[in-house]
Amino acid sequence: xxxxxxxxxxxxxxxxxxxxxxxxxxxxxxxxxxxxxxxxxxxxxxxxxxxxxxxxxxxxxxxxxxxxxxxxxxxxxxxxxxxxxxxxxxxxxxxxxxxxxxxxxxxxxxxxxxxxxxxxxxxxxxxxxxxxxxxxxxxxxxxxxxxxxxxxxxxxxxxxxxxxxxxxxxxxxxxxxxxxxxxxxxxxxxxxxxxxxxxxxxxxxxxxxxxxxxxxxxxxxxxxxxxxxxxxxxxxxxxxxxxxxxxxxxxxxxxxxxxxxxxxxxxxxxxxxxxxxxxxxxxxxxxxxxxxxxxxx
Numbered sequence: 001x002x003x004x005x006x007x008x009x010x011x012x013x014x015x016x017x018x019x020x021x022x023x024x025x026x027x028x029x030x031x032x033x034x035x036x037x038x039x040x041x042x043x044x045x046x047x048x049x050x051x052x053x054x055x056x057x058x059x060x061x062x063x064x065x066x067x068x069x070x071x072x073x074x075x076x077x078x079x080x081x082x083x084x085x086x087x088x089x090x091x092x093x094x095x096x097x098x099x100x101x102x103x104x105x106x107x108x109x110x111x112x113x114x115x116x117x118x119x120x121x122x123x124x125x126x127x128x129x130x131x132x133x134x135x136x137x138x139x140x141x142x143x144x145x146x147x148x149x150x151x152x153x154x155x156x157x158x159x160x161x162x163x164x165x166x167x168x169x170x171x172x173x174x175x176x177x178x179x180x181x182x183x184x185x186x187x188x189x190x191x192x193x194x195x196x197x198x199x200x201x202x203x204x205x206x207x208x209x210x211x212x213x214x215x216x217x218x219x220x221x222x223x224x225x226x227x228x229x230x231x232x233x234x235x236x237x238x239x240x241x242x243x244x245x246x247x248x249x250x251x252x253x254x255x256x257x258x259x260x261x262x263x264x265x266x267x268x269x270x271x272x273x274x275x276x277x278x279x280x281x282x283x284x285x286x287x288x289x290x291x292x293x294x295x296x297x
C-alpha cells in the first residue's frame with residue numbers, strides 16, 4: 001500500500017444543540033432526503049468526532065449544516081477550533097460557512113464571518129433531491145454569478161451541492177466565473193446509479209472537469225441509496241478521480257450524517273483501498289494535498 005503522510009477530512013459537520021438551533025435536527029420524526037436522522041439528533045462535538053476518526057486524520061474542514069443563525073454556527077466552530085477539547089491536534093482547521101447566495105448582495109452578510117480566520121469558503125445548497133428541490137428557491141444565474149464573483153474577490157471558495165437537473169444551468173454560470181474555486185460536494189448527488197445514470201453522470205462530470213477551478217469531493221455517497229455499497233462507491237470514486245485527476249479530488253466523511261450507514265473506521269478502509277490504486281504522489285494528493293491547497297490549510 002502507498003505511503004500516505006497525512007489524511008484530511010475535507011467535509012464533516014459538528015453541532016451543539018444546546019447553543020445553536022438547527023431546525024432540521026429539531027424536527028423529530030421527520031424523514032429527510034438522506035434518510036431518517038433521528039439517530040443523530042444529538043450533540044456531535046469534538047470528542048464525538050475524535051471517537052469516530054481515532055486520530056487517523058491530521059486536519060479537517062467543517063461544512064455548514066443548516067443552522068438557523070449562520071453566524072452563531074461560525075462562532076461555535078471557531079470556538080471549538082480553539083478549544084482545549086481538541087487535545088494534541090486541533091479540529092477543525094477550516095470552515096465553509098452558510099451564506100444566502102440568493103440575495104442581491106452578500107457583502108454585509110459575509111463580513112462578520114470574515115472576522116474569524118477559520119473561514120475559507122461558503123456554501124448555499126442549490127439542490128438536495130428531486131423531491132426536496134421543490135421547496136428550494138429557483139437558481140437565478142445573474143444573482144449567483146454576482147455573489148460568486150464577490151466570494152472570489154475575497155479569496156474564498158464555494159462548496160457546490162446540486163442535483164442532476166441543475167447541472168447544465170449551474171455549469172453555464174460557473175463558466176463565467178473562472179476565478180472562483182469550486183468544490184463539488186458528494187459526487188454531485190448521483191441519485192440514479194443505474195448504468196445509464198452512471199454514464200450520464202460521467203458525461204456531465206467531464207463537462208464540469210473542463211473548468212480547471214472545479215474540484216470533486218469523494219463524500220456523502222451513502223445519502224443517495226440510504227446505505228453503503230462498497231462496489232458502487234469504488235466505481236464512482238475511481239471514475240471521479242479519472243475525470244478530475246488526483247490533484248482535484250479530496251475525501252470527506254460527511255460525518256455524522258453518513259454515520260447513519262457506515263462507521264468511520266470502515267469508511268477509512270475504503271479510502272485506503274481507493275488510494276492504493278494510485279502512485280505515492282497521486283495518493284498523497286487524494287488523501288491531503290488537494291484539500292490542503294484548496295482550503296488554504
